[in-house]
Structures are given as C-alpha cells and as structure tokens.
Amino acid sequence: MSMRIGYGFDSHAFRAGVPLVIGGLAIEHSEGLAGHSDGDVLLHAITDALLGAVSAGDIGTFFPPSDARWKGAASSVFLKTALEEVAMAGYRIVNIDTVLVMARPKIVPIAGELRERVAELLGLKPGEVGIKAKTPEGLNQDHVAVAHVTVLLESLSVPEPVKKLSATADVDEVNQVVESLVQGVQDTSALGRKRPAFDADDLT
Numbered sequence: 001m002s003m004r005i006g007y008g009f010d011s012h013a014f015r016a017g018v019p020l021v022i023g024g025l026a027i028e029h030s031e032g033l034a035g036h037s038d039g040d041v042l043l044h045a046i047t048d049a050l051l052g053a054v055s056a057g058d059i060g061t062f063f064p065p066s067d068a069r070w071k072g073a074a075s076s077v078f079l080k081t082a083l084e085e086v087a088m089a090g091y092r093i094v095n096i097d098t099v100l101v102m103a104r105p106k107i108v109p110i111a112g113e114l115r116e117r118v119a120e121l122l123g124l125k126p127g128e129v130g131i132k133a134k135t136p137e138g139l140n141q142d143h144v145a146v147a148h149v150t151v152l153l154e155s156l157s158v159p160e161p162v163k164k165l166s167a168t169a170d171v172d173e174v175n176q177v178v179e180s181l182v183q184g185v186q187d188t189s190a191l192g193r194k195r196p197a198f199d200a201d202d203l204t
C-alpha cells in the first residue's frame with residue numbers, strides 16, 4: 001500500500017453584505033468572505049490539499065478566478081473535482097486535519113456541525129476530520145479568514161475476487177467483471193469531463 005500527503009492553504013477577506021459559508025456550512029455572521037466564488041476558504045484549502053496529494057495542480061489551474069463560469073460558484077463543485085482526481089489516481093482519503101485562523105466568528109461552538117458537514121462532503125466519518133481554530137494574535141489580520149489543511153491518502157486496494165481472477169485468467173469471468181465495472185461508470189465530473197465511453201466488447 002502506498003500513501004501520499006497533501007497540504008492546502010487559502011485566505012479571503014471579510015466583506016459586508018455577503019453570506020458567510022465555511023466548510024459548506026452557512027454560518028450566521030455580520031459579514032461573509034469576498035471571492036470570485038462563494039469564498040469558502042476551508043473548502044478551497046481542502047481542494048488544494050487533495051490536488052496536491054496526487055500532484056494534480058491547484059484549484060486555480062482547474063477553476064481560474066478569471067473565468068466567469070465560477071463567479072458565485074458553490075465551492076463543493078471544486079471539491080468534487082479534487083475528489084475525482086484522487087479517485088482517478090487510485091487513492092482514498094484516510095483523514096484530514098484543518099486549522100481556521102480568524103478573529104471572528106468563534107469556531108468552537110459550531111465545530112461539531114462543521115466537522116459533520118465537511119465529513120459528508122468528503123464521504124468520510126466525522127472522526128476522520130479535524131477542525132481547529134486560532135485567533136490571529138499579533139498578525140494584524142482581523143479582517144481576513146485563513147485555512148490550512150493537511151490530508152493523508154492511501155492507495156485503493158485491489159479487491160480479493162479481482163486478484164484471484166487475475167491469477168486464473170478465465171476469459172468469460174474476466175468479461176463478466178469488466179462488463180460490471182463498465183456499467184458502474186457514471187459521468188459525475190463537476191467539469192463536465194466525460195469518462196471514456198468504451199464497450200466491454202472492445203477490450204481484449
């Protein structure tokens with residue numbers, strides 16, 4: 001089994017008149033975060049940590065701030081693409097850990113809810129997500145929200161029936177397994193990317 005780590009960072013300034021969304025959770029506060037998208041600083045840092053872990057570039061290369069398509073976009077769209085990149089590279093998330101740096105709002109009262117929301121978006125258990133917060137003491141950045149994220153990935157293991165199959169290599173059984181896998185493939189890409197459309201009959 002191979003393992004990979006990833007690290008992500010993001011920052012956004014607070015701005016009056018926009019809703020505050022952190023980790024996919026709408027939070028009651030007097031100001032939100034300015035950005036081309038919904039400004040979700042935590043999901044942006046998680047997206048970058050995941051992309052970095054599989055060496056797939058960064059959020060800006062996939063979703064340039066100059067591209068009008070991402071204006072006001074929900075950041076769960078960016079996260080979905082990063083999750084696809086992780087899966088396509090043959091990895092799954094073991095756990096993630098996060099630090100939010102902001103003077104206000106206080107995160108501890110909502111940390112449980114935030115952890116559950118982030119876990120849900122990542123397909124993890126809440127116990128696999130760490131949420132921590134720091135006051136930016138001495139940093140003179142009371143009007144900025146910052147997120148740091150680390151992620152650990154492990155390679156997907158080959159299921160036992162597939163291992164056995166590769167050892168015995170019966171053509172009919174191979175065809176059956178390939179057909180079932182092809183049927184399970186869906187177009188889930190947030191970028192509208194199509195999975196290769198191939199027929200199991202074309203495989204040799």
Ligand SMILES: C[C@@](CO)(OP(=O)(O)O)[C@H](O)COP(=O)(O)OP(=O)(O)OC[C@H]1O[C@@H](n2ccc(N)nc2=O)[C@H](O)[C@@H]1O
Nearest residue numbers: 035036037038039044058059060061063064065066067070
């Ligand atoms: C999520 C989005 C949606 O459009 O916008 P926001 O909601 O944050 O504004 C963007 O993906 C948010 O991209 P993000 O990566 O944070 O933006 P920037 O820091 O400006 O970087 C944009 C691109 O420029 C590259 N870059 C940045 C700084 C630098 N000195 N050299 C670079 O080459 C980055 O690697 C990235 O590919």
